[in-house]
Amino acid sequence: MKRFIVFIKKETLQILRDYRTMLIVILMPAVQIVLFGFALSTEINNIDVAVYAPIRNNTINNISNRIASNSYINFKGYLNNAQEINHAMKSGETDIVIAFSRHIDEVEAGAMPAETSVEIIADASNPVSAKTATGYVSSIISGNLAETAGASNPIKIEPHMLYNPQLQSSYIFVPGILGFIILIICAMITSISIVREKETGTIDMLLVSPVRPIVIVGAKLVPYFALSCVNLATILILAKYLLDIPMQGSIVLICGISLLYIIMSLAFGILVSTISKNQIMAILICAVVMIIPVIMLSGLIFPIENIPVALQYLSCIVPARWYIEAMRILMIEGQPFSAVLKQTVILSSMTVIFLFLAIRNLNKTMR
């Protein structure tokens, strides 16, 4: 035990001495959570809309006014010919052009024209935004036309957004970014520091001593664990007080599962270090190869249930997926422990597996 503490002291000193790295490791997650928490949103707004009108009448003016006053839409003014429409769309200046035909006069006169009198031309490069945007625009137009025609919408639909009435995108992104940052930083910092000792050969000095490899590696983890706890605390505090993430559920539970996740990530870092030949390889595995699967297959941005079934199975081995799920259930929905039992069990078994593999590899490669 005494030896263990000596080693912890040595590791802590080394970390504190490299203040540049420490500063980065502590500041980076804070900056990222704030920036991404505020910036990332999948809500469709700021739709750029222009109008093409071969003639002008009250209907067109009314519709343009409504468009211009809609908070989701930026009205870009009138276009004069097909060429202008084409350029505006291709250069991305507008997302939607509302093109009126001359038949719009007949509508104003109260008749039902035989041909379509309004065409909504949408940039459907992004089909999802396009669908939502054309939905907004067409409901404005048809509402207006219906008023002109004297009809009314006979039904009142009351959508009720449970857990997130203001539709804050940050509710889904903050737990996601939390899971992502912790995993990558913990894995990167432990694997690189162990592999560096392998490269410089200092680890050999430690290994010829009678101390078992597990003690040496364990001692390395303690200060990094402490550092990760600092990160976790920073992120949770920023999330609650700056980003207004609700934290409905038990804070003890949120922290408990997060600590489990930190231990798992550190164990994963050791595992990477045992299979890496050099620092670059450790870095590439943790930071390059892992970034994409973790962003893509953890439900951070793209919902798991939206991806093909085969890949849903693949996503089961991405630990961040389970952690992020658990955090969303606890923070946003505020459900009790029973709701995250599955996630906790899976994370615990992953931790055990990573630790087991890491220790086995350590004993094999370092002896």
Next chain:
Amino acid sequence: MNENIIDIKNLTKKFGAFTAVNNISFSVKKGEIFGFLGANGAGKSTAIKMLCGLSRPTSGNGTVAGFDILCEYEQIKSRIGYMSQKFSLYDDLTPMENITLFGGIYGLKRKDIANKASTLLENLGIADKSKQLVQSLPLGEKQKLAFSISILHNPQIVFLDEPTGGVDPSSRRKFWEMIYETASKGITVFVTTHYMEEAEYCDRISIMADGEIKTLGSPQELKNNYMATSIDEVFRKIATKAIRN
């Protein structure tokens, strides 16, 4: 015509509050083997790095090969060779590839490089290993290779920083044979070492301690001045007064 190929006046290098090199002045004559002696941490490497344009002096001035070390350091670099304390050729390249690379950087033609390389590898006795990666060579061979590469472009001076660190006495002797051979071609050799017996091989030596040059002269002169039988004894007499060590 100035006979001195290196002329240094009041050169100082500070790292924060720490003065690594404190106000040193000396000159080296063309064609000499000039030894720079001192314990580890005496400031030898820092001094050599300032002469080679790898480190900016805090104050002082001087010339190397006729160029100012303060502003014309890039011109100096094409006229000198440098071999660092820590082996610094590319481990993941072969000897041949290292030769080609540095030959190329110094502006040699590919044909000349190929010619020089084959005689060089022959002389070093590693012609059969020219396709192995450098990392598989023993340290003594790596050092000789690094030295050969540093004089590939026929520099006026070659700076060797602790060139024989960590190898056995017989390899060291062979290395010094190469140094003599180099000097015989008219290349000035500036060498740092902490092996005192190596100092006897130099034309002139200076002994550094605490970032300062404590004494300078031919080995015989120093022994006479300090009434010692060997340079080692001279060094010990100086070193006992040193603070750092």
Next chain:
Amino acid sequence: MNTLSFLLEKEFKQFFRDPFMPKMVIVFPVIIMLVIPLVANLDFKDINICIVDNDHSGYSRLLSDKISHSSYFVLKHTPQNYKEAKQLMDEQEVDIIIEIPYGFEKELIRNEIPQIPIVANAVNASKGASGASYLTQIITETTGEFAQNNGIADSPAELLSVHNLYNPTENYRHFMIPALMVMLIIIVCGALPALNIVKEKETGTIEQINATPVSKIMFTFGKLIPFWIMGMFILTIAIFIAKIVYGLSPAGSVWIVYANAFLFTLTISSLGLIISNYSNTMQQAMFIMFFFIMIFILMSGLLTPIESMPEFAQMITRFVPPRYFIEVMRSVYLKGSGIADVYPSFVWLGCFTIVLTAIAILSYRKRS
């Protein structure tokens, strides 16, 4: 120029000799291009829905029918009451609940304005909102149809037609693929240069180079050109996979894509080298580069639309070079835009290239 050829020769030999890197440069883009387009999907389909039908009328049957036949929804359950439905939602069984109140049809026929509550799980805001808006659309349509059948009113919707340009099959993958190519280049051509010079610092080889008269420009270009070639190589792999596997080829000129990638690769590799120049250890370099990679991926409009960001974040994206690259890639790939349409992005990217390359050259210090 001669010197440059020697430096390049060295970089390539080192690269191909590495046990891991050449494999990564080939395998990584292939896997990403094969797998990620299937994942990167914000087009919500198969939303799990349950209907609480208190009305048991012709209208409610028509609506249930429409919902279960819609491609957006999977009708999972028909619970007896709202409490049961809420229970299902808490168990993550269903994402959206629609409750048809008792007497709904009657009110509709009497031309009163009946209410119909929808409850969506909005933890994922965009999923909740999409679900609610698809459902609203279906209800409106159904009601219109019902009204017409019963002779109550007729709808003005026929006056309106929607015309979707550029992505006629409305395939979200086609929207993501050009951006994923950018992501590949960001990760590979950003991370590797960031590690490159600092590795030479750690092994000490940089000192030998610094003692030679090699010029800063030559040295920096000796480092940049291999990454530039690597970027073009990765892009080419990606373009081929996009064509063969997903049947997507640029609607515009492929040369604009390459010209743009040319500038971008230099920009991002220069940034990597700058970080490498200022770092003392690979660990430092990697953390800083990781920070930038994250910002580049998340703030460039790659995954979430820039227009959806708040004002200050939109300002920040102006200084995120991949933003411009992604805009051009998507425009050229999907809209067939030409130089005249996208030149502002080109100009911005060009400025970044010049500035960052210049900093990369100047920040390489041969003398400490």
